[in-house]
Amino acid sequence: xxxxxxxxxxxxxxxxxxxxxxxxxxxxxxxxxxxxxxxxxxxxxxxxxxxxxxxxxxxxxxxxxxxxxxxxxxxxxxxxxxxxxxxxxxxxxxxxxxxxxxxxxxxxxxxxxxxxxxxxxxxxxxxxxxxxxxxxxxxxxxxxxxxxxxxxxxxxxxxxxxxxxxxxxxxxxxxxxxxxxxxxxxxxxxxxxxxxxxxxxxxxxxxxxxxxxxxxxxxxxxxxxxxxxxxxxxxxxxxxxxxxxxxxxxxxxxxxxxxxxxxxxxxxxxxxxxxxxxxxxxxxxxxxxxxxxxxxxxxxxxxxxxxxxxxxxxxxxxxxxxxxxxxxxxxxxxxxxxxxxxxxxxxxxxxxxxxxxxxxxxxxxxxxxxxxxxxxxxxxxxxxxxxxxxxxxxxxxxxxxxxxxxxxxxxxxxxxxxxxxxxxxxxxxxxxxxxxxxxxxxxxxxxxxxxxxxxxxxxxx
Numbered sequence: 346x347x348x349x350x351x352x353x354x355x356x357x358x359x360x361x362x363x364x365x366x367x368x369x370x371x372x373x374x375x376x377x378x379x380x381x382x383x384x385x386x387x388x389x390x391x392x393x394x395x396x397x398x399x400x401x402x403x404x405x406x407x408x409x410x411x412x413x414x415x416x417x418x419x420x421x422x423x424x425x426x427x428x429x430x431x432x433x434x435x436x437x438x439x440x441x442x443x444x445x446x447x448x449x450x451x452x453x454x455x456x457x458x459x460x461x462x463x464x465x466x467x468x469x470x471x472x473x474x475x476x477x478x479x480x481x482x483x484x485x486x487x488x489x490x491x492x493x494x495x496x497x498x499x500x501x502x503x504x505x506x507x508x509x510x511x512x513x514x515x516x517x518x519x520x521x522x523x524x525x526x527x528x529x530x531x532x533x534x535x536x537x538x539x540x541x542x543x544x545x546x547x548x549x550x551x552x553x554x555x556x557x558x559x560x561x562x563x564x565x566x567x568x569x570x571x572x573x574x575x576x577x578x579x580x581x582x583x584x585x586x587x588x589x590x591x592x593x594x595x596x597x598x599x600x601x602x603x604x605x606x607x608x609x610x611x612x613x614x615x616x617x618x619x620x621x622x623x624x625x626x627x628x629x630x631x632x633x634x635x636x637x638x639x640x641x642x643x644x645x646x647x648x649x650x651x652x653x654x655x656x657x658x659x660x661x662x663x664x665x666x667x668x669x670x671x672x673x674x675x676x677x678x679x680x681x682x683x684x685x686x687x688x689x690x691x692x693x694x695x696x697x698x699x700x701x702x703x704x705x706x707x708x709x710x711x712x713x714x715x716x717x718x719x720x721x722x723x724x725x726x727x728x729x730x731x732x733x734x735x736x737x738x739x740x741x742x743x744x745x746x747x748x749x750x751x752x753x754x755x756x757x758x759x760x761x762x763x764x765x766x767x768x769x770x771x772x773x774x775x776x777x778x779x780x781x782x783x784x785x786x787x788x789x790x791x792x793x794x795x796x797x798x799x800x801x802x803x804x805x806x
Contacts, residue, residue, distance in 0.1 A: 356490040357387040359802075360516070362394070362500045367406040367414065369397040373689045374575055374715055375495050376406070381795040382493070383409040385803035390485050394468075394500045395419040415481065418472045418500060436474025439506070442540060458534040465536040469502045483507065489516045491805050497526035497548075502537055505544035517805045521573075522550040524712020524733055527558060531615065531710040539565040547805065549798075551575045552713040552734030573798040576791030577718040585700035586724035586778040602644040603680075604766055607701045607725070609692060609716045610708070612654030617707040620755050621650075622660050624707075625679050627759035629669050634763050635677035641770045645678040651695065653686035696723040703728060703765065707758065709751060711735055721745060721785040724778030728765055738789070745781040 361382070366372040383389050390413045396402065405414060443466045452458045473479065486492055486507065494501040497520050504518050520541075525531040527550060529538075542548070542559065548567035550556045556570050610616040625648050628634060638644070664681050671678075687695070696719070704720035704727045711733035718738065720727055727746035729735050730753065739746040749761055769777055 356488060356516075358390065358489045359383075359386045359388075360390040360392060360486055360489045360492045362392045362418075362492070362494045362496075364394050364496060364499070365397050365400075366393060366495075367391065367408050368393060368400045368402075368404060370688065371397070372495070377578065377791055378795045378798070380409065381799040382802060383411060385799055387411060388413060390415060390489065392482065392500070393417045415485070416478075418475075418478060418482075418503075419468070420471075420475075436470035438470040438473035440470070442537070446537060446540075452534070455534075461532060461534050462536050465499065465502065468499055469537075472500070472503055473506055479510075483511055486511060486516050487514050491802060492516045492518050493802065494518070494520045496520075497522040497541070498535060501526075501545075502541055505540050508544050517546045518544065519547045519549060519802065519805070520545050520567075522548060522555055522559075522712075523575075524710070524714075527555050527712065528710055528733060529562075539563060542567050547571060549573050552737050554734035554737060555712065571801070573801065574789065574794045575713065575715055575718070576789045576794035577715055577722050577785070578791045579722050579785075584697050584723050587775065587782065602642065603647045604638070604643050604645075604703075605699070605701050606646060606648045606703045606705060606762070607651065607699075607720070608648070608705050608707075609651040609720075610706070611652050612650075612657040612660060614656065615708060615710055616652075616654075617709055618650060618652070618654075619656060619660050619663065620753075620758060621648075621705060621707045622664055622681075623755035624758035624762060625681065626664070626667050627756055628762060629676055629679045631677065631759070631763060632675050634767075635675060637767055638677055638770075643677075643766075643770070645680060646766075647680040647682060649682040649684060649699075649701075651684045651687050651692055657683065657685070692719070696720070696725070701725045702769065703762075705762070706730065706735070707749070707753070708732060713737060718785060718789040721781045721789065724775075724782045726769070726777045726781050728761060738784075740784075743780065743784060744777065745784045 359382070363372060363375060366375050388411050389409070391408065392415045395417045402416070408414065443462070447453060447462060452462050494504070501520050504520070508515050508518070526535070529535045542563055543565040545567040546569065548559060548570045550559065550570065550572055551574055553572050556572050559566060559570060608618065608621055610618065612618045625646070628646060661683060669676050669678070701720070701723070704717065704725045706714060706717060706727065706729040708730055709732065713734040717727050717729060717735070721738070727739055728749060729739060729746065730751050731748040732751050736748055739748055747761070747765060749758065753761070
């Protein structure tokens with residue numbers, strides 16, 4: 346007589362922790378990744394950290410059929426300081442780990458660090474102190490093989506506490522790291538790093554530079570560190586940079602006689618859009634450049650910036666006050682085109698309908714910018730500061746762009762732009778565009794990168 350021993354079925358459920366997804370319009374890169382990640386699981390539990398102000402629980406974006414949406418970890422928006430303070434101050438959650446860091450790292454000597462420390466602590470204690478929500482999370486994770494945190498801060502700080510609470514019932518904890526959640530220079534300080542890294546089973550930085558940053562900076566490291574790149578999608582088989590006709594239906598600048606430069610970012614100090622604007626003002630006064638461009642049939646430069654933020658109006662005012670008066674001879678006129686906030690779809694449509702000679706990123710800190718990936722995918726070469734993992738997008742020896750020093754001045758940036766413009770006008774038609782597109786196809790295709798990551802995630806035991 347043959348007897349059989351029943352083997353428990355392997356858990357095929359995944360939990361994913363987001364900032365706001367599926368609420369609001371943010372985390373577009375996560376939304377792109379979702380179809381790949383969800384496909385390999387019977388059920389995926391989604392835990393957003395909060396719902397953005399102005400949104401409600403009925404306004405969630407559509408998700409795959411195997412998604413189970415849970416209520417947010419926080420009862421309100423984490424930007425509501427009073428609610429966050431009350432939740433953090435009156436929480437029964439642990440506190441000594443934070444006091445040790447406050448004293449041990451001398452956080453009290455820097456008011457900015459004190460603010461960041463207090464903010465992160467209140468978020469964490471508000472979550473941990475919600476007994477009902479913590480029970481829901483742990484009961485859900487007991488059914489999951491993997492818990493995937495899309496960001497390496499805020500929600501991810503619960504991992505050490507969840508591990509302690511769950512013991513051998515805990516799933517594998519996987520955390521993606523991007524830019525502001527890995528490079529401390531971006532904010533000046535990231536609280537509780539050693540505690541977090543020591544509890545992570547698999548850290549997934551989006552770049553090799555991010556991996557090296559973790560390994561070099563921290564002694565208490567994750568058990569496993571695997572680089573899995575982000576990517577962008579190619580949204581059209583044709584665009585002006587690769588030979589399609591230029592569309593001017595939306596009132597965009599005509600490409601005839603123009604050298605078109607584009608940038609895309611929030612207008613905040615970190616992104617240094619003001620530095621780029623100042624460089625454009627230098628270019629406008631460069632009479633040698635004006636003469637050289639005139640010889641090549643270029644009669645003006647058009648700089649288009651996509652993005653909004655608190656510094657947009659000051660940048661506009663600087664341009665208005667310092668621009669060259671209209672009609673002055675012997676200069677290269679610069680058309681300043683501030684598009685303001687645009688949805689991701691609108692940005693893609695812009696690239697599909699407007700010729701762009703050059704993309705510029707002047708940030709003082711970055712992770713690995715998807716905005717550069719997207720520019721490359723549409724055949725736009727790139728000038729960018731050598732920060733974070735940007736050099737992985739513009740590798741040494743490539744013809745798709747050039748790296749700039751981090752501490753570049755506006756005048757130096759103008760010189761770099763001028764040299765690039767004049768050099769590019771000597772290149773055969775489409776050569777730079779094809780080089781940019783090839784770089785994207787080889788390394789930054791979302792379909793290839795997300796499919797590889799999803800397969801790796803599913804393989805974890």
